[in-house]
Amino acid sequence: MLNKLSRYIIILLIILVAASYLPNFYSMLFDKKLNTPRLDYSAVIDEFVYTRNYGMGQIDYMDIQGNSYSERDFFALLPFMYYATLEKWQQLPPTLKGVELNSKSIRENSQFFRIRAQDIEFPEVPLYLMFEAEPDYAQLIIPEDVFRIGNTIEFIDPVSNSVIEEKSQRFRQAMLDAGFTFPARIVAGNPTNRKPFDEGYFISDANNEVFQLQMIKDKPVCIKTGIDPDLNIRQIFISENMRKEFYGWFITWDNRVFQITYDNYKVRELPTKTKEGIYDYDADKMLYRFYTYPINKHIYISGDGFMKMIVIDNDFQPVAEHVETWKPYNKRTASVIRQCIFPFKISTATPQKFIKLQIEYFWWKGLISVALSLLALALFSRKRPLLDYLVVLLTGVYGLIAVLLIKPED
Amino acid sequence: MLKAILYKEWIKLRWAVIVIAGLTILSLAYSIGMINYYIEFQGAFQNWMYVIGKSLLLKNIVFVKFLPLITGLVFALLQFVPEMSRNRMRLSYHLPISEKKLLLSSVGIGYMFLLAEIIFLFLGLWLVVSINYPAEVVQKALLSTIPWFLGGSAVYFLTAFIILEPSWIYRIIYGVVSYGIVTMYYEASTYDQYRSLWAFILIVALMPLTILFAGHRFRRGTK
Numbered sequence: 001m002l003n004k005l006s007r008y009i010i011i012l013l014i015i016l017v018a019a020s021y022l023p024n025f026y027s028m029l030f031d032k033k034l035n036t037p038r039l040d041y042s043a044v045i046d047e048f049v050y051t052r053n054y055g056m057g058q059i060d061y062m063d064i065q066g067n068s069y070s071e072r073d074f075f076a077l078l079p080f081m082y083y084a085t086l087e088k089w090q091q092l093p094p095t096l097k098g099v100e101l102n103s104k105s106i107r108e109n110s111q112f113f114r115i116r117a118q119d120i121e122f123p124e125v126p127l128y129l130m131f132e133a134e135p136d137y138a139q140l141i142i143p144e145d146v147f148r149i150g151n152t153i154e155f156i157d158p159v160s161n162s163v164i165e166e167k168s169q170r171f172r173q174a175m176l177d178a179g180f181t182f183p184a185r186i187v188a189g190n191p192t193n194r195k196p197f198d199e200g201y202f203i204s205d206a207n208n209e210v211f212q213l214q215m216i217k218d219k220p221v222c223i224k225t226g227i228d229p230d231l232n233i234r235q236i237f238i239s240e241n242m243r244k245e246f247y248g249w250f251i252t253w254d255n256r257v258f259q260i261t262y263d264n265y266k267v268r269e270l271p272t273k274t275k276e277g278i279y280d281y282d283a284d285k286m287l288y289r290f291y292t293y294p295i296n297k298h299i300y301i302s303g304d305g306f307m308k309m310i311v312i313d314n315d316f317q318p319v320a321e322h323v324e325t326w327k328p329y330n331k332r333t334a335s336v337i338r339q340c341i342f343p344f345k346i347s348t349a350t351p352q353k354f355i356k357l358q359i360e361y362f363w364w365k366g367l368i369s370v371a372l373s374l375l376a377l378a379l380f381s382r383k384r385p386l387l388d389y390l391v392v393l394l395t396g397v398y399g400l401i402a403v404l405l406i407k408p409e410d
Numbered sequence: 411m412l413k414a415i416l417y418k419e420w421i422k423l424r425w426a427v428i429v430i431a432g433l434t435i436l437s438l439a440y441s442i443g444m445i446n447y448y449i450e451f452q453g454a455f456q457n458w459m460y461v462i463g464k465s466l467l468l469k470n471i472v473f474v475k476f477l478p479l480i481t482g483l484v485f486a487l488l489q490f491v492p493e494m495s496r497n498r499m500r501l502s503y504h505l506p507i508s509e510k511k512l513l514l515s516s517v518g519i520g521y522m523f524l525l526a527e528i529i530f531l532f533l534g535l536w537l538v539v540s541i542n543y544p545a546e547v548v549q550k551a552l553l554s555t556i557p558w559f560l561g562g563s564a565v566y567f568l569t570a571f572i573i574l575e576p577s578w579i580y581r582i583i584y585g586v587v588s589y590g591i592v593t594m595y596y597e598a599s600t601y602d603q604y605r606s607l608w609a610f611i612l613i614v615a616l617m618p619l620t621i622l623f624a625g626h627r628f629r630r631g632t633k
């Protein structure tokens with residue numbers, strides 16, 4: 001009895017390994033790279049344009065009306081992207097629709113950010129750097145201590161590996177005076193000194209109120225931002241920029257994206273919904289990109305099989321939207337055949353850089369694998385215990401391999 | 411009877427247990443030296459930046475990755491190779507204890523020694539890391555070692571299983587499968603990357619039972 005159990009555990013281990021390696025091996029042999037278009041919007045012709053790279057120098061430059069362009073003409077359609085090259089070719093006009101066109105003013109009035117799945121949650125050590133926001137020097141100075149924040153805030157001195165009581169107490173008091181309720185939840189900042197200035201950390205407290213915590217002239221400054229606590233914020237991202245339009249941005253658990261503006265921390269919602277519906281932003285599966293240009297703003301929502309672009313003007317009013325699609329991974333030939341051969345696959349990778357055992361089922365095509373495997377078992381082997389058939393029923397070709405390799409002992 | 415088996419396995423393992431314990435102490439001492447060297451030459455704060463941001467500690471404690479793995483391998487070899495050479499296992503089967511109990515006890519006892527070494531290593535590491543680093547770093551470093559300890563345990567059980575299997579073809583199959591499973595426990599590139607460890611723990615918990623099938627096949631003399 002125990003021997004039978006033992007055999008099935010061995011079979012289970014074989015299935016585990018087969019399901020982890022075989023589908024990937026198949027993909028490695030048979031997956032083909034698909035040619036995907038890169039989408040953009042030209043303010044010169046007020047139309048969406050795209051490029052398709054066929055390799056070996058052959059690139060199509062098109063607009064969605066079907067007109068094709070030479071490389072030079074195409075670059076001239078996108079002055080806010082290719083201003084440096086156009087200046088070199090002396091093809092940059094002085095203004096476009098009232099907006100000045102020169103390298104300096106375009107650079108100063110452009111900004112870009114993105115939200116990837118691995119930016120939202122990722123493995124980290126929860127120790128942070130508090131910069132001096134108004135240093136005496138021309139650039140930001142890296143501090144000599146780190147802080148932790150949870151049920152309270154504590155600064156730690158690395159040399160002695162102990163808490164700096166005095167500084168910790170001052171910050172604790174400043175936060176409590178501002179109305180902060182410990183324990184802290186989200187802690188978001190930009191822990192690098194390679195930025196023009198420092199806005200400290202945006203921290204949410206136990207009641208989901210968001211506070212800004214900075215160190216100015218060595219004194220803690222904690223301000224309640226007043227951002228609506230019912231927004232259900234999932235993660236906040238801070239990026240200091242000379243334009244001083246927004247401190248940063250955040251996403252909510254229902255996939256909305258907001259900017260935190262310098263206008264008294266008022267939040268501004270960014271477009272995340274599309275007219276097709278299926279391309280609505282889903283933070284776990286798609287990439288969100290926001291480009292600020294002097295003349296308009298571009299939003300990209302991209303995922304498996306599509307790239308959606310939304311263009312809004314400087315008053316955040318919609319101008320146009322467009323989507324380019326291509327065959328998503330699971331519909332491509334190699335992938336479909338893979339789903340027929342293997343009923344499921346086991347993987348340990350996640351987009352957030354964590355390691356977790358996951359099973360992905362190939363419904364319903366995987367049933368073909370199960371059916372064929374059961375047939376093969378009946379044909380190629382005599383007298384198998386019923387449980388062997390059950391194993392093959394549940395695991396298809398993996399079970400077949402395991403059960404055929406490890407013959408039952410009576 | 412169990413006491414006699416315990417004594418038998420202890421005789422086989424005792425030198426290895428002592429040597430591994432000694433290696434553990436040496437490795438911990440070496441890592442203290444390495445950490446202090448880094449702190450001296452990078453400065454405490456800069457060192458913390460590397461530890462926090464670039465997972466530097468994983469390099470300083472790399473022996474923790476391999477020590478349980480080697481220990482598991484060595485213990486399994488020392489315990490079960492003597493049993494298989496010149497069919498000595500057949501002799502043990504004539505003792506007044508069921509074949510299953512014998513195998514499970516041997517593996518259980520061997521694992522207890524392995525577990526003792528692992529716990530010793532874990533506690534030593536805890537001490538070493540907390541001297542120089544704050545609680546957050548200690549926690550992340552210790553959590554990172556758990557998949558490695560599970561990997562070492564897996565190596566022990568699977569090696570015992572492979573040794574006890576009489577047929578070479580089956581041994582090769584098991585060897586390939588074992589490699590595939592054990593590598594799953596060593597995939598981390600930074601601290602505390604594993605989530606929902608229960609699945610990983612369950613897999614290792616089931617492994618000791620595999621030896622029964624091998625032992626059964628050996629007893630029946632099937633090739």
